[in-house]
Amino acid sequence: MKAVSKKLEKDEQNKALIKDKKQIKDDLKTLREKYHLTEYSSHVWVKPIREHFGNRVNSAVAQKIATRAWNTFSRKLFGKAKKVRFIRKDEMDSFEGKTNKTGWRYIDGNIVYKDLQSPLIVRKKDQYALEIIRHLKMKTEFSYKVTSEGDTKTVQDFYHVKYVRIVKKEIRGKVRLFADLVIAGYPPSKNRKLGKGKVGLDIGISTVAVSALTKVSLVNLAEQVKEISREITLTQRKMDRSKRTTNPQNFHFDGTIKKGKKYWVFSPRYKKLRAKLKEFHRKQVVIRTVSHRTLANRLLELGDTFYIETMNFKALQKRKKETEVSVKTGKYKRKKRFGKSLGHRAPAMFVSILEEKVKRLGGSFIKVNTHKFKASQYCHVRDNYIKKALSQCWHQIDENTKIQRDLYSAFLLMNSNASGTKANRKRCHETFPIFQNQHDFAIKEIISQKKMIFNSGIILNN
DSSP states (O other): OHHHHHHHHHOTTOHHHHHHHHHHHHHHHHHHHHTTOSHHHHHHHHHHHHHHTTTOSOHHHHHHHHHHHHHHHHHHHTTSOSOOOOOOTTOOOEEEOSSSSSSSEEETTEEEETTEEEEOOOOTTOHHHHHHHHHHHHTOEEEEEEEETTEEEEEEEEOEEEEEEEEEEEETTEEEEEEEEEEESOOOOOOOOOOSSEEEEEEOSSEEEEEESSOEEEEETTTTHHHHHHHHHHHHHHHHHHHHHHOGGGBOTTSOBOOSOOOOOOOHHHHHHHHHHHHHHHHHHHHHHHHHHHHHHHHHTTOSEEEEEOOOHHHHHSOOSSOOBOTTTOSBOOOOOSHHHHHHHOHHHHHHHHHHHHHHTTOEEEEEOHHHHOTTTEETTTTEEOOOOTTOOEEEOSSSOEEEHHHHHHHHHHTBOTTSSSBOHHHHHHHHHHHHHHHHHHHHHHHHTTOOOTTSOOOOOO
């Protein structure tokens, strides 16, 4: 299959190759059905497991769990994942049904399962949730469009719960259960509106540069996670020291871990630290999500068309394959890249949040090809491309003008052409004076407020 696909990339109109690829697909499908490697087969596999536990789990819930397992396995089967990770005991933190008619379901403000009934608790100040519950009680009608075979139809429906998802969370050492209601309908409006105009965004590992006609800014992503990230690092060090002390037999003399199967002993102190670390990670997720959403909401006011370069953040997490020796020290260079920063700041998560918000409000979110656009290399004055080192944080326009590199990339993205392949030079010349004034103001503001912006090249006075 891979060989035929590679040949098709070079000759897309080759009918013989297209026919061969279709035949191979059909043959592989027949083999999967023969050896019961299908989603339906996973529903059959789960039956004896459900019976083993006395049929306490609803059949719809069991089948949905089987589907989750199948989706994971299918990624490995079709070459989209390298391995399958099995859920350990006590690690399964959610389950759900298929409909609101059987198993766990929502009925008149209560979560019901067989003879059990628990009232749904909603915070009195949570106007968003209260409005949704009101729509459910009143069975408010809504409509949506469905396109099938080129025909678009308008479908009438009413607000109702499609199914209930039970989620387990450990908060401050206590296990708490939450009910997520998956509802058919539109979410309540928060009266947010998009601005007008184009906005360029240059997303870095830890920062985001923004350029619009009304504002230019350079900020750190999820600035609030800085302190808790430090606590996570210190706790991990304590855990590592504790584990090495109680399990010396599992480590070599130089401190590296031994290969093969090992038996681990964890002290009471280690277990307390592990619970503490879990709580730190939970807080970090909450803080990061709130920070990303807050920043995204602020950016919505700047324009209705957002331009951003495509970034493969997953690849930046991986370690280097090549082993290099430092010329200065003679020691091996570190193979680590940006995994820790990406884990703390989550730039990909910010991009997905902003994209979802922009599209939901009717705006455009355009991803341009990084290798074609080359925002970090182009100069609209000289009309040429100059490759810069990562350490070069400023773009020199002329003898008297230098612009912060990330902000200049955002400016070029803001002035992208219709196809998203390069910057529109004419528009760049028209908007550069406005951008330059706002750029200088933004840099002065960062210096006056003594904001430490990562990898920006902005020097703060002590």
